[in-house]
Amino acid sequence: xxxxxxHIGGRLATALPVLIGATLIAFLxxxxxxxxxxxxxxxxxxxxxxxxxxxxxxxxxxxxDAPLPVQYAAWLGRVVQGDFGQSYITRQPVAEELLRRLPxxxxxxxxxxxxxxxxxxxxxxxMGYFHGGAIDHAGRVFSLALLxxxxxxxxxxxxxxFAEILQVLPTSGYGTWQQMILPxxxxxxxxxxxxxxxxxAVMLEVMxxxxxxxxxxxxxxxxxxxxxxxxxxxxxxxxxxxxNHAGEIFGGAIVxxxxxxxxxLGRLAVSGIFQRDYPVIQGYVLVAAFVYIAFNLLxxxxxxxxxxxxxxxGGIK
Amino acid sequence: xxxxxIGVLAAIAMASLAAPWIAPFDPNALDIANRLAEFGPTHPxxxxxxxxxxxxxxxxxxxxxxxxxVIATAATLGVGIVFGAVSGYFGGKVDHAIQSxxxxxxxxxxxxxxxxxxxxxxxxxxxxxxxxxxxxWADFARIVRAETLKIREEPYIEAVRALGASPGYVMTFYVxxxxxxPMVVLFxxxxxxxxxxxxxxxxxxxxxxxPTADWGxxxxxxxxxxxxxxxLMIAPGLCIAITTFAINLLGDSLxxxxxxxxDGHPVVL
Amino acid sequence: MSTxxxxxxxxxxxxxxxxxPTRAGTVMAVDDVNLSIGKRETFGLxxxxxxGKSVLGMAVMRLLPNSARIGGAIMLEGIDILTLDPEAxxxxxxGSIGLVPQNPGSSLNPxxxxxxxxxEAVRLHRGVSGREAGQVVHDxxxxxxxxxxxxxxxxxxxxxxxxxxxxxxTAIGIAGQPALLIADEPTKGLDAIIRGQVIETxxxxxxxxxxxxxVITHDLQVAEQLCDRVGVMYxxxxxxxxxxxxxxxxxxxxxxxxxxxxxxxxxxxxxPGTAPGLFDRPPGCVFAPxxxxxxxxxGEDQAMxxxxxxxxxxxxxxxx
Numbered sequence: 036x037x038x039x040x041x042h043i044g045g046r047l048a049t050a051l052p053v054l055i056g057a058t059l060i061a062f063l064x065x066x067x068x069x070x071x072x073x074x075x076x077x078x079x080x081x082x083x084x085x086x087x088x089x090x091x092x093x094x095x096x097x098x099x100d101a102p103l104p105v106q107y108a109a110w111l112g113r114v115v116q117g118d119f120g121q122s123y124i125t126r127q128p129v130a131e132e133l134l135r136r137l138p139x140x141x142x143x144x145x146x147x148x149x150x151x152x153x154x155x156x157x158x159x160x161x162m163g164y165f166h167g168g169a170i171d172h173a174g175r176v177f178s179l180a181l182l183x184x185x186x187x188x189x190x191x192x193x194x195x196x197f198a199e200i201l202q203v204l205p206t207s208g209y210g211t212w213q214q215m216i217l218p219x220x221x222x223x224x225x226x227x228x229x230x231x232x233x234x235x236a237v238m239l240e241v242m243x244x245x246x247x248x249x250x251x252x253x254x255x256x257x258x259x260x261x262x263x264x265x266x267x268x269x270x271x272x273x274x275x276x277x278x279n280h281a282g283e284i285f286g287g288a289i290v291x292x293x294x295x296x297x298x299x300l301g302r303l304a305v306s307g308i309f310q311r312d313y314p315v316i317q318g319y320v321l322v323a324a325f326v327y328i329a330f331n332l333l334x335x336x337x338x339x340x341x342x343x344x345x346x347x348x349g350g351i352k
Numbered sequence: 353x354x355x356x357x358i359g360v361l362a363a364i365a366m367a368s369l370a371a372p373w374i375a376p377f378d379p380n381a382l383d384i385a386n387r388l389a390e391f392g393p394t395h396p397x398x399x400x401x402x403x404x405x406x407x408x409x410x411x412x413x414x415x416x417x418x419x420x421x422v423i424a425t426a427a428t429l430g431v432g433i434v435f436g437a438v439s440g441y442f443g444g445k446v447d448h449a450i451q452s453x454x455x456x457x458x459x460x461x462x463x464x465x466x467x468x469x470x471x472x473x474x475x476x477x478x479x480x481x482x483x484x485x486x487x488x489w490a491d492f493a494r495i496v497r498a499e500t501l502k503i504r505e506e507p508y509i510e511a512v513r514a515l516g517a518s519p520g521y522v523m524t525f526y527v528x529x530x531x532x533x534p535m536v537v538l539f540x541x542x543x544x545x546x547x548x549x550x551x552x553x554x555x556x557x558x559x560x561x562x563p564t565a566d567w568g569x570x571x572x573x574x575x576x577x578x579x580x581x582x583x584l585m586i587a588p589g590l591c592i593a594i595t596t597f598a599i600n601l602l603g604d605s606l607x608x609x610x611x612x613x614x615d616g617h618p619v620v621l
Numbered sequence: 622m623s624t625x626x627x628x629x630x631x632x633x634x635x636x637x638x639x640x641x642p643t644r645a646g647t648v649m650a651v652d653d654v655n656l657s658i659g660k661r662e663t664f665g666l667x668x669x670x671x672x673g674k675s676v677l678g679m680a681v682m683r684l685l686p687n688s689a690r691i692g693g694a695i696m697l698e699g700i701d702i703l704t705l706d707p708e709a710x711x712x713x714x715x716g717s718i719g720l721v722p723q724n725p726g727s728s729l730n731p732x733x734x735x736x737x738x739x740x741e742a743v744r745l746h747r748g749v750s751g752r753e754a755g756q757v758v759h760d761x762x763x764x765x766x767x768x769x770x771x772x773x774x775x776x777x778x779x780x781x782x783x784x785x786x787x788x789x790x791t792a793i794g795i796a797g798q799p800a801l802l803i804a805d806e807p808t809k810g811l812d813a814i815i816r817g818q819v820i821e822t823x824x825x826x827x828x829x830x831x832x833x834x835x836v837i838t839h840d841l842q843v844a845e846q847l848c849d850r851v852g853v854m855y856x857x858x859x860x861x862x863x864x865x866x867x868x869x870x871x872x873x874x875x876x877x878x879x880x881x882x883x884x885x886x887x888x889x890x891x892x893p894g895t896a897p898g899l900f901d902r903p904p905g906c907v908f909a910p911x912x913x914x915x916x917x918x919x920g921e922d923q924a925m926x927x928x929x930x931x932x933x934x935x936x937x938x939x940x941x
Contacts, residue, residue, distance in 0.1 A: 052452070053459035060465065068472045179604065183597035185548050187555045188571055188589035191578055199579055245728040252682055252722065253742040253793060254715035267732045286463020290552050304464075305556055308471030316468050323464035331459075343732055343777040 039339045039346060046335045050328050057324035058114060061317045062107050068313040073097055075123045114321065120314035122307075129318040133300065137322060139209060140299035143291065144284050146219035151226035151284075152277060156269070158227075159234020164261065166239055174231060181228035186287055190221045190294045207296040218295040222287050226280050233276060237269045244268070270341050278334030282327050357601035364595050368414045377405035379412040379565035388581050400570070400584055401577055412565035413588055414595060417554065420477055421546040424484040429539055431485060432492020437527055439493065440500025441519065450493065457490035466549070467558065475558045480550065488542075495538060496531060503530045540603035544596045551592050567592050630657040631833045632681070632801055636693035639676050639685065647690060648899040650676040652857035654693075655925060658801070663827060663834040665848030665865065667841060667880075669896050673857040675723075678803050678837045682720055683710050697801065716746040719799035719832070721823070723806035725786040729778035735762075735789050736774030739796055746797030761792040764829060765822055784815040791822050795830045802827060803835045808843050816840075820847050841884055845869050853877050856897050856907035859925070862933040873934045876908045906936070914938065 065072075073093040077085040085093070094100055098109050113120075119129040162174040197217060198206040205214050241247070242265060250264045289301030296302075300319055307315030339345045367374070376396070383403030390398050397406040439450040466483045473479035503509065504527070512522055553559035554568030562569050567588035574584035639651040651673045658664040666674045679685050681695055683702060694701045702713055714720075722728040730738055739758045744750050749757060755774070762770035765788040778786055787807065794802050804823055808816045820843055827834045836847055844851050844865060851868045853861040853876065861874040872878045882890040894911040897903060903910050909919040918937040925933045 049455070050459070053456050056456040057460055060460070061468075064468060064472045069474070179600050180593070180597055183544065183548075183600050184593045185551050185555075185568075185571075185589060185596075187552055187568075188585075188592065191571070191575065191585055192589070195578060195582060195585075245722060245724045246730040248684060249720070249722050249728045249738075249790070249793065250730070250741075251684055252714050252720035254711040254713070254745055254797070255741060256711060259741075264730050264733070268730070271732070282461035283463065285461050286467070289463070289467060290556065293556060304467060304471070305558075308467070308475070308558060313472060316471050320464060320468045323461045327461040327464075328459065341732065344779050347777065347780065 039336075042339055042345050043332070043335060046332055050332060054324065054328055057328075058111055058321065059107070061320045061324075062110055064320065065110075065313055065317050066103065066106075068311075068316075070123075070311060070313065073099060119318040119321065122315055123312045124310050124315075129314045132303065132315070133318050133322050136298055136300045136303050137326075139297055140285070140288050140292070140301060141326070143215065143218055143222060143288055143297060143299060144281070146215055147222035147226070147284050147288075148277065148281070150219055151223035151230055151280075154223070155227040155230025156234045156266075156273060158231040159236075160238050160261065160266070160269070162231065162235040163238025163242065166235070171235070174235070178228040178231040181224050182232075184224070186221055186224060187290045187294060189224060190217070190291060193217050193221060194294075207294070209297050214295070214297075218291045218297060221294075222284060222291045225287070226277075226284055229280065230273065230277070234269065234273060237272055238265065241265045241268045267341060271338070274334055274338050274341065278331045281330045281334075285323055285327060353601055354605040357598040357605070360594065360598040361602065364414060364418075364591075364598070367411055368418060371408075371411040371415060375405075375408035375411045377408040379404060379408040380563050381405070388577060388584075397587065398581070398583065400573060404565075406584060406587065409565040409570060410567075410587055410591060413567040413570055414591060416477070416560050416564055416566050417547055417550050417568060417592075418595070420481065420550055420560070421543055424481050424550070425539055425543045425546050427481070428485050428488045428542070429492055429535060431489040433496050433528070433531065433535065435489065436493035436496025437500050437523060437531065440497040441504060441523060441527060447497075451497075454490045454493050454497075457487070458494065460487070462487045463549070467553070470553065470558050475561065477560055480553060480559045484546065484549070492538065492542075495534070499531055499534050500527060503527055506530075537603065537606045540599060540606055544599040544603065547592065547596055547599070629660050631660045631662075631698060632658040632835070633696040634677075634681070634693070635696065637677070637680065637695060638690075638692040639673070639680050640690040640692075642688060642690065645900060649857050649902065650899065651680065652902075654854075654857075654859050656852055656859060656862060658833050658835060660800075661827075661831055661833055662850065663836060663848045665836045665838060665844035665851040666854055667838055667844045667851060668854035669839060671896060671899070672854045674837045674854045675805055677854070678720075678805050678835065681801075681803060681835065682714060682718060684714070684720075712746075715742050715797040715799070717800050719794035719797060719802045721787075721791050721794040721802065721804040721807055723809050725783055725790055725811075728790055729786055731778055733777075734774065735776055735778065735781070739774070739789065739792050742793055742796035757796075758792075761796060762789070765789070765792045765826070766818075767792075783811060784818050787811070787815070787819050788822050791826050795826050795832065798830055799832055801835065802830070802832045803837065805837045806839065807836065808838065808840050816843070823847060841869075841881070853880070856902055858907055858935065860908065860935045862925075864931065867930065867932065871930075873928065873932050873939065874908075874936050875912050875914055875938070879911075 071090075073090050074085060076097065077089055077093050098106055101109070117130050119133065121127065122129055122132065125132070158174055158178070162171045165171055194206055194217065197204040204217055205211070208214050247260060247264060250260045255264075288299060289305060291297070292299040292302040293305055300322060304316060304319040307313075307319065381404060383399065385403065386395070386399050387401055387403040388399060389395050389403070392398070395405050395407070397410065399405055400409065435450050435454070439447045439454075466487045469483035469486060470479045473482065509522060509526055512526055550559050551568035554566055555572045557572070560566045560569060562573070570588040571585055574581065574588075578585045634654055634656050637651055637654045638649060640647040640649045654677060656664070666677065668674045676685070680689075680691060681702070683705070685691065691703060695703050697713075697717060702710075705713060729735070736755065736758050739761060740754050743754045743757045743761075747754075747757065758774055759770040762773050767773045767785060767788055773781070773785070773789075778789075781789065794804070807819050807823060811819060823834065823836070824847060826832070836843065838844055848865045851863060851865045852859045853868070853874065855876050861868070861872070861877050863873065868877065869881065872881055879890075879892045881887055883892055892911060897907065897910070905920040905922055906912070909915050912919065916937070921937075923935050923937050925935045926939055927933050928939055
């Protein structure tokens with residue numbers, strides 16, 4: 036068990052610099068953003084145009100005259116304490132708004148990851164098992180088509196078919212599981228397609244391994260061979276790829292949330308952009324980076340659980 | 353399949369290039385009286401909500417996105433090649449420094465940062481271009497580095513070096529030319545993704561700006577009318593999907609040729 | 622076992638041929654092979670890489686890919702196993718015929734515990750489950766000479782040495798108490814000490830389970846130490862079958878002689894030329910292009926002929 040701790044510890048050690056890098060980029064986004072935070076702070080409540088003296092005083096109060104590294108340190112200190120600044124528009128703390136919306140995006144992304152993993156890996160296994168056959172060819176064309184369709188267009192098409200014509204699912208909104216189906220399916224589509232193609236290749240690779248011959252020679256049935264012997268070995272490379280793809284899903288959530296009117300982080304970020312609400316954009320980037328890194332650590336933990344060699348400290352390869 | 357993909361891409365490229373001459377109307381000519389018109393002899397595919405000719409806008413609609421995708425992918429590839437080749441060729445501290453940067457950028461959620469960078473700098477094609485390059489170069493650099501490491505071990509590189517060639521000379525005339533094969537594949541595979549990303553951001557209003565005749569913007573424009581005039585939404589989406597599909601097909605066949613492992617299943621003997 | 626044919630045959634292979642269709646036509650990996658293995662007999666099949674011996678083993682296991690074109694008959698206790706339906710084939714595998722596969726390094730599933738992998742075969746073919754199956758697994762490991770069977774059963778393959786993995790694979794092979802055990806290249810890639818252990822383990826496995834054994838190997842020493850009778854395979858055909866003792870003391874076929882002369886003991890005399898590939902099998906005697914005794918008659922295919930002393934040889938020198 037110490038081996039897992041060591042492995043995760045190593046991953047944390049590499050994740051930390053990435054997290055710091057993310058905060059640095061988020062900070063720089065605030066620096067290059069047009070607009071003057073001091074003016075924004077003073078025009079709170081929409082009063083008179085602040086005087087030059089007032090601006091200078093506020094600038095000093097906010098530490099905007101200090102050199103950038105000092106500003107960064109101060110800003111980072113506030114971020115670590117959960118102070119992400121105030122929205123220019125609502126005057127509310129950004130962190131609260133982000134925290135309110137995070138569960139929506141997480142729920143959407145989790146659904147999407149599971150749908151993608153289920154259909155992607157399942158489809159890829161079927162394709163790989165019957166490689167060269169009609170199912171395989173159809174699957175390859177289908178997955179390539181799915182990779183080529185714009186997600187936002189697929190979303191509108193699905194709304195047209197399922198909500199308008201068939202009227203079996205709601206068009207948009209948040210709250211019920213029915214409202215999650217279409218957004219999650221759209222969000223999962225490209226990851227599912229990618230996983231289908233990858234799983235097919237991994238399935239072919241695994242099924243040609245000598246231990247599959249051993250399993251067949253024991254007289255095991257094909258379903259047992261595929262599920263017990265092949266799938267577990269396939270998950271080792273696939274799980275890592277799912278982790279890498281979490282960024283695509285989290286980013287794709289922006290479009291999906293806008294189209295399906297889900298009150299998530301992505302929609303907040305888009306409205307933040309249009310309203311030039313820079314603290315909100317900064318906060319969004321920070322949360323996105325944090326979630327992405329955390330998800331990949333989770334994937335690492337999962338990886339150690341399915342990979343006995345790491346669990347028992349044998350090292351890889 | 354490959355010939356079909358090339359044929360489709362050639363047709364799309366020709367139509368896009370010739371759009372100003374073959375389009376029946378100015379894609380931005382308004383005709384409010386004729387808004388949301390059905391198919392007809394004057395407007396073969398009807399008109400949009402501002403009475404603009406749908407066919408003309410479709411013909412023009414790929415130009416900006418495809419051009420931007422090509423430029424952005426090429427620029428990203430360029431940055432990736434420089435960092436990747438330098439990193440792989442020189443190794444040591446340079447490699448370590450560049451790899452740390454690559455790890456950092458690969459550890460970030462790409463699309464989220466792309467959106468934020470483009471958003472903070474203000475929506476538009478140029479900021480989108482910058483956002484794409486900043487967030488995507490690391491993937492390219494990593495692949496180029498791996499390829500460079502392979503090439504560096506080739507005996508002919510050793511031979512040229514032994515002749516006293518400078519690192520710059522070896523890089524320019526021996527390493528980079530050998531990178532072209534894999535880079536063509538990478539370019540093809542990435543450009544499909546790039547078109548989709550640009551279309552999505554244009555759809556959101558963060559990429560190309562109206563009234564540009566652009567497939568992504570057209571889908572966005574037609575959204576309020578998708579019940580009454582679904583063709584206005586379906587047609588531009590199909591254009592994007594067909595373009596990307598043809599590119600992906602081509603990328604697939606190129607990849608199969610360069611990397612036979614993808615499809616090679618050993619005979620069980 | 623003094624004769625070349627098994628007196629009380631368990632397995633009889635009649636006119637077996639295995640072809641693989643390719644773009645350049647069907648290649649014959651196994652061509653008109655006849656052999657029989659007696660009850661409790663250990664039969665060795667020796668030959669170079671590509672001679673078709675492993676394909677023959679896989680054919681007996683019914684583990685060839687679907688594309689293989691198989692002709693002839695493989696009779697196990699009077700039943701032609703080539704005619705079995707999928708369900709009966711699965712009962713055959715591991716039940717009637719056990720396999721000890723080659724490559725101990727990669728023939729065990731890396732993500733499953735050793736006990737699980739042996740237990741699968743035990744549960745499937747012995748009709749036991751739960752604690753009882755676990756007991757059988759421990760017993761098998763113990764009999765294969767693995768120390769601390771309970772601990773070994775809980776371990777993963779990467780935690781075992783090459784020799785231990787080979788023994789685990791042997792345990793899997795005999796887990797279903799098969800009548801026939803096929804060992805495919807059991808010593809390939811192993812060092813001399815482990816090789817000795819493997820020979821001993823296989824010998825013990827066959828003796829304790831009273832199983833017949835088919836040992837497929839390119840290792841002449843293994844064949845000599847382990848087998849009662851030996852068949853020599855070359856380019857898909859069997860050229861000679863003899864008792865092990867006589868094959869190594871009085872080889873009959875020119876190829877067998879050349880093969881033995883190439884061993885360190887006989888002074889490492891190399892065979893001239895290379896074995897024919899799958900696509901360029903010569904007409905007539907397959908060994909003729911490399912044989913020092915070629916005559917015009919070698920251009921015609923020869924049948925296996927029984928000789929005085931029990932040997933069977935496929936060579937015109939022994940005709941009539």
